[in-house]
Amino acid sequence: MKGKSLISINDYSKEEQISILELAAHFEQNPIQKILDGYVVATLFFEPSTRTRLSFESAVNRLGGKVIGFSDSSSSSVKKGESLKDTILTVSNYSDLIVMRNPVEGSARYASEVSKVPVINAGDGSNQHPTQTLLDLYTIRQTQKTLDNLHVAFVGDLKYGRTVHSLVQALCNYNTTFYFISPNELKLPSYIKMNIKNSNLKYYQLTDMAEVMSNIDILYMTRVQRERFSDPLEYERVKDAYILKRDMLTDIKENMKILHPLPRVNEISEDVDDTPQAYYFQQALNGVFVRQALITSILGIK
Amino acid sequence: MVTELKVSAIENGTVIDHIPSKNVFQVIKILDLENFDNQILFGTNLESKKYGTKGIIKVRNKYFADDDINRISLVAPKATLIVIKDFQVVEKRRVEVPDTIDGIVRCFNPNCITNVENVATKFKVVSKDEVILQCHYCEKNTVKKNISFK
Numbered sequence: 420m421k422g423k424s425l426i427s428i429n430d431y432s433k434e435e436q437i438s439i440l441e442l443a444a445h446f447e448q449n450p451i452q453k454i455l456d457g458y459v460v461a462t463l464f465f466e467p468s469t470r471t472r473l474s475f476e477s478a479v480n481r482l483g484g485k486v487i488g489f490s491d492s493s494s495s496s497v498k499k500g501e502s503l504k505d506t507i508l509t510v511s512n513y514s515d516l517i518v519m520r521n522p523v524e525g526s527a528r529y530a531s532e533v534s535k536v537p538v539i540n541a542g543d544g545s546n547q548h549p550t551q552t553l554l555d556l557y558t559i560r561q562t563q564k565t566l567d568n569l570h571v572a573f574v575g576d577l578k579y580g581r582t583v584h585s586l587v588q589a590l591c592n593y594n595t596t597f598y599f600i601s602p603n604e605l606k607l608p609s610y611i612k613m614n615i616k617n618s619n620l621k622y623y624q625l626t627d628m629a630e631v632m633s634n635i636d637i638l639y640m641t642r643v644q645r646e647r648f649s650d651p652l653e654y655e656r657v658k659d660a661y662i663l664k665r666d667m668l669t670d671i672k673e674n675m676k677i678l679h680p681l682p683r684v685n686e687i688s689e690d691v692d693d694t695p696q697a698y699y700f701q702q703a704l705n706g707v708f709v710r711q712a713l714i715t716s717i718l719g720i721k
Numbered sequence: 722m723v724t725e726l727k728v729s730a731i732e733n734g735t736v737i738d739h740i741p742s743k744n745v746f747q748v749i750k751i752l753d754l755e756n757f758d759n760q761i762l763f764g765t766n767l768e769s770k771k772y773g774t775k776g777i778i779k780v781r782n783k784y785f786a787d788d789d790i791n792r793i794s795l796v797a798p799k800a801t802l803i804v805i806k807d808f809q810v811v812e813k814r815r816v817e818v819p820d821t822i823d824g825i826v827r828c829f830n831p832n833c834i835t836n837v838e839n840v841a842t843k844f845k846v847v848s849k850d851e852v853i854l855q856c857h858y859c860e861k862n863t864v865k866k867n868i869s870f871k
Contacts, residue, residue: 427860502838502839503834503838504838522832523832523833523834523837523838524830524832524833524834524858524859524860524861525828525833525834525835525840525856525857525858525859525860526834526837526858528834528857528858529834529838529840529858543859544832544859545832546859546860546861547860610855610861610862
């Protein structure tokens with residue numbers, strides 16, 4: 420994977436994805452290694468982020484590399500009207516790798532075409548967020564000991580959630596059975612469903628998560644945001660149906676785990692946090708190991 | 722044929738027949754005929770037995786590459802390409818929807834980089850029957866009814 424940008428999860432084959440997950444397991448055992456001495460990684464965040472930016476920076480720092488960049492476009496030349504192309508060309512003179520988040524869809528692919536150094540997409544609008552997908556795959560494998568033949572339910576905003584779209588695409592490689600639970604207004608887009616149909620896998624679309632609780636291995640929760648609804652009354656009517664409460668965790672499989680890309684607002688009640696099923700904070704920690712694996716693979720160090 | 726008489730025959734060159742009348746000017750734009758020095762004849766709202774009315778374009782002394790001519794399938798899917806040498810038809814075929822479309826179509830997603838900065842569009846044709854174009858950059862689909870040209 421040396422020198423290979425990661426923009427969309429399908430840029431990496433199943434085998435390449437697995438090799439990142441295996442290397443991540445190695446970093447989980449030894450997270451502090453001074454193997455990036457002398458390397459500079461640029462983190463260009465054109466919109467705010469807590470977890471993604473800090474876990475990238477933590478990953479680099481723990482390996483002894485240096486980070487340059489900005490966490491908000493108002494503190495960069497973009498504010499003066501500089502084009503993305505010029506920003507990327509300049510930064511690629513100063514760094515060995517660029518990590519970029521940008522609200523414009525397709526900006527990461529374009530950056531990888533003009534950059535002299537590899538680019539990792541840390542989120543381009545509603546399009547892709549492939550490092551989240553890798554850490555989700557890592558977490559699923561960690562909790563289930565396999566990625567194959569699992570039953571995975573996605574709950575909440577399945578229309579706009581890029582983490583859901585990328586993870587569904589990735590899981591199509593592993594004979595997954597999918598359950599999509601969302602309000603009618605926020606159903607999974609047809610172009611994502613096309614991936615599932617092309618892989619000849621089973622999927623079910625429902626509006627009530629209680630129906631699937633006893634079948635599933637992974638419950639992937641996402642936020643349902645008020646501003647996504649054209650009719651505010653519709654939001655008020657459906658919002659409580661997509662909140663996970665502790666008393667819903669009675670008739671479930673022993674191995675079932677709850678994941679969430681975070682930040683959470685109220686879609687998982689806080690009393691779920693200390694159940695054995697809650698796994699979303701460990702999931703966020705895994706982001707550091709997976710990003711360490713990805714950065715060192717792309718730089719050709721591991 | 723009556724329609725042939727209305728737009729005179731050419732000795733050498735290309736005839737594009739069975740263009741929907743309302744899309745003749747779009748075809749001219751896609752093929753960039755405005756910037757050609759060749760003689761060009763065109764007619765529109767001509768009678769057609771098959772389609773009611775049709776448009777036709779004849780370009781003297783010009784033979785198009787397949788990739789160039791196939792781009793018009795987006796607006797003229799039933800167009801016929803006729804290659805003429807010494808007043809004789811040497812090739813006649815339907816245009817085909819190509820595998821990729823570069824540069825001419827606008828991405829339907831307003832938040833796509835190609836609509837925000839000066840970036841040329843590129844699409845993969847994911848369905849030729851329904852004409853669905855997937856943007857190389859934002860990965861969103863532009864379907865036939867939403868296709869507009871740059």
